Amino acid sequence: MxxxxxxxxxxxxxxxxxxxxxxxxxxxxxxxxxxxxxxxxxxxxxxxxxxxxxxxxxxxxxxxxxxxxxxxxxxxxxxxSKLIHLGQKALEQRPLVAIARPHLEALAARTGDTIHLGIAEGDEVFYLDKIAGTRGLEMRSRTGQRMPLASTGIGKALMLGLPVARWAGLHTQACPDKATDDAAGPVRPSPPPWPEFAARMADYAAWGWAFDLEENELGIRCVAAPVRDAGGGVVAAISVASAAPYMPDARMRALGPQVRATADAISGALGWNAE
CATH class of the missing domain: 1.10.10.10 (Winged helix-like DNA-binding domain superfamily/Winged helix DNA-binding domain)
Known part of the structure; x- marks a missing residue:
């Protein structure tokens, strides 16, 4: 006891x-x-x-x-060590993580890249799961971490389930404070200016997947897609991430349908019917 x-x-x-x-x-x-x-x-x-x-x-x-x-x-x-054990149990007891894991492992095996699963909590992405890639790359993302929605691929995939009217505010929140950055050192990565960001989001909504073009971490690109529940609402998102040399534009375009197919498979397991 x-x-x-x-x-x-x-x-x-x-x-x-x-x-x-x-x-x-x-x-x-x-x-x-x-x-x-x-x-x-x-x-x-x-x-x-x-x-x-x-x-x-x-x-x-x-x-x-x-x-x-x-x-x-x-x-x-x-x-x-007890917190590590409890944290693992907490992940296992979340149905989304347990349902998604086999699909994420299969996607990781096919691509060799880092795979993420995340949900929206307020105006941020909360990372529920991560499978490291096999290319020997390290990136700052980790399970339990939070990032602004509009600065990450997985966050933009989650934004596809939000009202378009919220996009501009989320974009503003993801942009670094220039005065703070000038005092602290080099400017951090950020989303493109609003008109370009809005145009990209319109494309992502049409495609069913989203890109991160080094907007969250320099040298890291990713392709992401939303996961839906039985009611059709976006409840999570997944992403494939790697270093820019492994993610040229052509490969990102080719990965889009694959990532979406995996997200759709997870959605189907949650009760979503595409029809």
Whole structure:
């Protein structure tokens, strides 16, 4: 049985508003999220949580003992093996991931490229699954990551299920802040100006698949297509991504129908009928 989390009554100033132990539980979850975000030392975590360092240290010690965190001397705290296990279980229990996986593996085997599965959460793509390609390439995408919809191929495929009136706002959100970039260094990739972006989206809507032409990560191109549910709504999208030398225009055009066919197969498994 999992040991109870340490609890300080002196810290529970909101006890009258929440059931006993709730604040400690929420604080522990917030601690895990800050470690996941890269805050790995006791002082930094305590500052983020607004708790005394002694309280923070006791929470960290308990989470390490239960396997939720791992402590590396002189380097701080990292997410532990139990969270990896739970994360894998969470993916397995999402029907979409389980249904899509065999289709994604088949597409990965045919193309040799990196395959993604994602859904829309607000104005962002949330990556549910990723199969690394066999070309020895590394790209920054990862399961659990979020990206602006309008800057990625998979996001633009998801946008095909949204009202056209929303496209301009999503395009604006995906464009880097020039003042911030000028201060921070080189300008990040971004979608093309709105008129060109809108024209491309119109083409994607007609084709049933979308492209990312190095708009999210320099040197990376991808082809994406939407996944639909039994009601015909876009509930997810998949993509094939690789380095630009492996993704010339001609190959991207040839991949479009293949990616769409895989997306349609997943849609069929979810109950969608193209007719």
């Amino acid at each position: 999992t040991a109870p989390m340490p609890h300080d009554d002196a810290d529970n100033t909101d006890a009258h508003a929440k059931p006993a132990g709730t604040q400690t539980l929420l604080r522990g979850l917030a601690l895990l999220e800050w470690v996941a975000a890269g805050v790995t030392d006791v002082k930094g975590i305590a500052a983020k949580l607004g708790t005394p360092r002694s309280t923070t240290h006791r929470m960290l010690t308990s989470l390490v003992a239960e396997g939720y965190l791992h402590h590396i001397p002189h380097k701080g705290y990292r997410l532990g």
